[in-house]
Amino acid sequence: MTSVHLDTSSHLDATAAADVLALAGRAADADGVDAISEAFRLALTSARAEVSHVAAYAAQSRLVGYAALDAAGSAELVVDPDARRQGVGRALVRTLFASQQVAKGVWAHGDLPAARALAAAEGLVSTRELHVMARVVAPGDDVDPVLPEGFSVRAFEPGRDEQAWLEVNGLAFASHPEQGSITLQDLQDRMAQDWFDPAGLLLVEDTTVTAADGNHPLAASHWTKREPGSSTGEVYVVGVHPAYQGRGLAGPLTGLGTAHLARQGVDAIDLYVDGDNTRALATYRRAGFEDAAIHVVYGRPSAP
Ligand SMILES: CC(C)(COP(=O)(O)OP(=O)(O)OC[C@H]1O[C@@H](n2cnc3c(N)ncnc32)[C@H](O)[C@@H]1OP(=O)(O)O)[C@@H](O)C(=O)NCCC(=O)NCCS
Known part of the structure; x- marks a missing residue:
């Protein structure tokens, strides 16, 4: 696995927030679905939002993954398409669940095969399904x-x-x-x-x-x-x-x-x-x- 540094904070500066949005955009293009929902997107730049941000950096401070956890205990996470299958997702999931605050769980928008596989590998199960009809x-x-x-x-x-x-x-x-x-x-x-x-x-x-x-x-x-x-x-x-x-x-x-x-x-x-x-x-x-x-x-x- 690539060496990854995880940085948890309650506030992202404007550059970090823009990097997260760019990463989320590349992932949405690759996956055909947005990993980060509107509420978490708004929380990236809002000082009022009670969200904990976890940024995953590879060498030269390159952002390769991002996770966020809200006050209600719901989380979302995304890994750059160029940095997948290198353990970044697993590291983010473990950090989220180690905090004990993920009362509800991690959203997998679109329930992509990679998300299903990662969840299974980490012993997580589906606790809620939201259908789009x-x-x-x-x-x-x-x-x-x-x-x-x-x-x-x-x-x-x-x-x-x-x-x-x-x-x-x-x-x-x-x-x-x-x-x-x-x-x-x-x-x-x-x-x-x-x-x-x-x-x-x-x-x-x-x-x-x-x-x-x-x-x-x-x-x-x-x-x-x-x-x-x-x-x-x-x-x-x-x-x-x-x-x-x-x-x-x-x-x-x-x-x-x-x-x-x-x-x-x-x-x-x-x-x-x-x-x-x-x-x-x-x-x-x-x-x-x-x-x-x-x-x-x-x-x-x-x-x-
Ligand atoms: C799901 C996602 C976060 C996985 O990130 P990742 O960094 O590639 O995952 P990891 O490298 O840490 O994988 C950990 C384990 O998950 C499983 N896994 C992850 N992606 C997989 C894939 N495409 N196919 C099969 N197994 C996969 C494997 O068991 C893997 O372990 P291994 O590589 O030793 O076999 C990433 O694909 C992503 O950002 N998807 C879009 C957003 C999303 O679905 N988020 C919700 C996550 S619950």
Whole structure:
């Protein structure tokens, strides 16, 4: 193995951050998938980010690998395509897991054969699988499906619907590692993004019940996302209040969002769903989505 020096720090200077981005770019070209996700990419240059960076240097201080660990215990790592099969990945994995802070594990975006092999060689197992599913938009997709009797749909109104949406989201995603803990601030951060469009955040209400303030209870919602100018849309967050699950809402709810995106003129729609969410996987397969990629978290066999 090449002699590699590992340098762990809580902050990267601008040159080191640029070197990491260049390395990640070369790896993405070689692998066809980004090893470093958007959150870790932003953390490279943000002073606020609570991320621990591990840079692997070969002779003449040449950066050959990089790993990062966030405060929640998730890590990512990448080795320069020119420096692979020389023990760099193994050294980074061992350093990450030696810190005892990798509570969740290491993301392997695209679950590439090399990542699978490295994980197996280090005794790590898949602890979470995130599926990317996709479908093309076909003629007729722009027509809204019919909701079950007693439900109607309307668009989210900023300033009116935040609390109800947060409550249903929290209940629908109670066991989800990220989505279930979204706060008002998180919601407002997303609403401030240039892609946010209240018309694409669809609320399904139970019209058989009317509260004193005239509102109907929120039963479910489908938040769609489309970056400005993009020809691809996303099924961003779909949630049904537990009290309304099992009443046939999931299919039409999915269709309302895909119809909205189709009317926006997108050619294709994708989504992310956890591999153990069998009901959601089945709903999306029925709606014509197929597996496009898989992201795997590798952790210790005992990891939750
Ligand atoms: C996965 C990755 C980090 C491996 O880095 P690396 O420095 O080439 O890995 P190492 O040289 O330390 O390999 C350690 C062991 O992993 C296994 N391994 C790594 N790459 C392999 C490959 N392409 N084929 C088969 N086995 C492989 C082998 O058992 C290897 O030991 P050996 O060389 O003695 O046989 C690198 O390919 C990469 O950056 N991929 C893209 C990003 C990614 O998938 N990150 C997630 C990692 S969990």
